[in-house]
Amino acid sequence: MAHRHHVVIVGAGFGGLAAARHLRAVPVDVTLVDANNFHTFQPLLYQVATAGLDGDDIAYAARGIFHRQRNATFHLGRVERVDLEARTVHLATGAPLVYDTLVLALGAVSNTYGIPGVDEHALGLKSLTEAVELRAHVLRQFERADADPSVVAEGGLTFVIAGGGPTGVELAGGLSELFKVLRRDFPRLDVTRARIVLVEPTDRLLGTFHPRLSEHAARTLRSRGVEVELGVGVAKASSTAVVLTDGRAIPTATLVWTAGVRAHPLADTLGVEQTRGGRIVVAPDLSLPDHPEVFVVGDLAASPAPGGDGLLPQVAPVAIQGGTHVARQIRARLEGRPTSPFRYRDKGSMATIGRNAAVAELPPGIRLTGFVGWLAWLGLHLVQLIGFRNRANVLVNWAWNYLTYDRGARIIVGDP
Numbered sequence: 001m002a003h004r005h006h007v008v009i010v011g012a013g014f015g016g017l018a019a020a021r022h023l024r025a026v027p028v029d030v031t032l033v034d035a036n037n038f039h040t041f042q043p044l045l046y047q048v049a050t051a052g053l054d055g056d057d058i059a060y061a062a063r064g065i066f067h068r069q070r071n072a073t074f075h076l077g078r079v080e081r082v083d084l085e086a087r088t089v090h091l092a093t094g095a096p097l098v099y100d101t102l103v104l105a106l107g108a109v110s111n112t113y114g115i116p117g118v119d120e121h122a123l124g125l126k127s128l129t130e131a132v133e134l135r136a137h138v139l140r141q142f143e144r145a146d147a148d149p150s151v152v153a154e155g156g157l158t159f160v161i162a163g164g165g166p167t168g169v170e171l172a173g174g175l176s177e178l179f180k181v182l183r184r185d186f187p188r189l190d191v192t193r194a195r196i197v198l199v200e201p202t203d204r205l206l207g208t209f210h211p212r213l214s215e216h217a218a219r220t221l222r223s224r225g226v227e228v229e230l231g232v233g234v235a236k237a238s239s240t241a242v243v244l245t246d247g248r249a250i251p252t253a254t255l256v257w258t259a260g261v262r263a264h265p266l267a268d269t270l271g272v273e274q275t276r277g278g279r280i281v282v283a284p285d286l287s288l289p290d291h292p293e294v295f296v297v298g299d300l301a302a303s304p305a306p307g308g309d310g311l312l313p314q315v316a317p318v319a320i321q322g323g324t325h326v327a328r329q330i331r332a333r334l335e336g337r338p339t340s341p342f343r344y345r346d347k348g349s350m351a352t353i354g355r356n357a358a359v360a361e362l363p364p365g366i367r368l369t370g371f372v373g374w375l376a377w378l379g380l381h382l383v384q385l386i387g388f389r390n391r392a393n394v395l396v397n398w399a400w401n402y403l404t405y406d407r408g409a410r411i412i413v414g415d416p
């Protein structure tokens with residue numbers, strides 16, 4: 001049988017999935033590789049961490065995506081190395097995958113900037129595993145305090161969140177709603193003593209949004225009991241306290257790190273040009289400058305923003321549009337046409353603060369807050385979720401939570 005052009009896509013996140021799906025009608029064989037057998041809808045990880053949704057509501061089995069795409073297969077495996085000269089992808093187990101075209105879509109990892117104690121003691125919120133672990137940790141803290149109320153004075157119910165970007169804001173709002181449910185779960189415990197401290201080193205939350213929306217987010221969070229600390233960062237962390245850059249020590253057993261990301265460490269092993277944060281410098285069509293057969297998309301890629309104003313943000317729409325663009329370039333090359341530069345169309349950004357409250361910034365200059373912003377946020381996330389089952393589950397869970405003020409997924413999974 002004649003050899004068909006083989007496209008290997010590494011990473012079944014937003015970028016990799018978009019690339020694979022848009023290669024459906026292109027005469028190539030596609031292998032999509034991921035360390036997990038599912039796609040994670042990361043924007044709703046905080047809902048899993050705060051018991052608003054179950055883990056499998058926001059995950060989609062990768063093999064299911066290709067039931068109706070005959071030129072694509074899924075391969076479960078952790079990529080450890082890429083040999084750009086030999087055109088091979090090396091996995092933790094099994095034979096290497098040989099490619100004609102490679103799409104790298106490995107995303108990003110947390111960046112703790114070497115702050116003492118953070119790697120050892122902070123919890124992350126980058127994957128489904130971390131979200132489920134964080135949920136279990138929070139619930140365990142309440143169980144501990146219920147068994148021995150003296151742990152409250154030691155910070156057992158103090159939850160410090162580092163980073164006032166969308167993830168930190170959404171997590172703080174989600175936790176404050178979870179605590180209302182926990183008041184009913186723990187009638188013997190004074191849950192009003194539980195603290196959420198959101199720490200942001202710059203002078204405002206949601207730094208990429210309009211300042212008016214930043215103020216709205218801070219005001220709403222404060223009205224819901226969140227302590228918003230601006231202009232101060234985390235200086236060091238231990239198992240019993242977080243020390244802030246102004247010298248204050250907060251006794252706590254919980255530091256959640258949402259304060260920064262860097263490109264997946266595989267980028268560091270390729271010997272290619274990188275920006276600060278490890279992102280791979282790409283040509284305008286998203287290929288590697290010295291390896292046109294390799295494309296890089298999503299959080300891993302450093303593509304200039306329009307007007308030379310920094311880099312495109314590390315958000316889902318950039319990854320999805322990048323993956324779609326790359327699929328079109330692969331087709332163009334096979335048809336003997338030149339590739340074209342990637343042009344990102346910004347459709348705005350949103351962050352929810354909790355029940356009936358969100359901020360949204362939509363082009364051209366439309367700003368929404370409160371209930372209207374929240375409805376826009378709900379609608380957009382429902383539409384973007386992959387799979388009818390996920391959308392139906394999320395809709396039912398959200399309706400249930402809204403009408404009953406409940407958070408049904410208060411489940412502790414795994415060992416401490």
Ligand SMILES: Cc1cc2nc3c(=O)[nH]c(=O)nc-3n(C[C@H](O)[C@H](O)[C@H](O)COP(=O)(O)OP(=O)(O)OC[C@H]3O[C@@H](n4cnc5c(N)ncnc54)[C@H](O)[C@@H]3O)c2cc1C
Nearest residue numbers: 011013014015035042043079106107298299314315316319
């Ligand atoms: C908590 C959170 C909330 C967010 N909220 C928003 C939001 O509201 N709006 C928004 O636009 N963006 C949001 N983002 C950012 C958005 O999720 C990312 O920009 C987007 O996922 C990037 O897509 P990607 O394809 O580059 O990488 P990812 O979607 O991260 O996919 C990378 C894939 O690579 C796989 N992988 C990693 N290492 C290996 C390996 N060694 N071998 C094989 N596979 C591997 C992973 O399992 C994963 O499936 C959020 C991110 C987080 C973490």
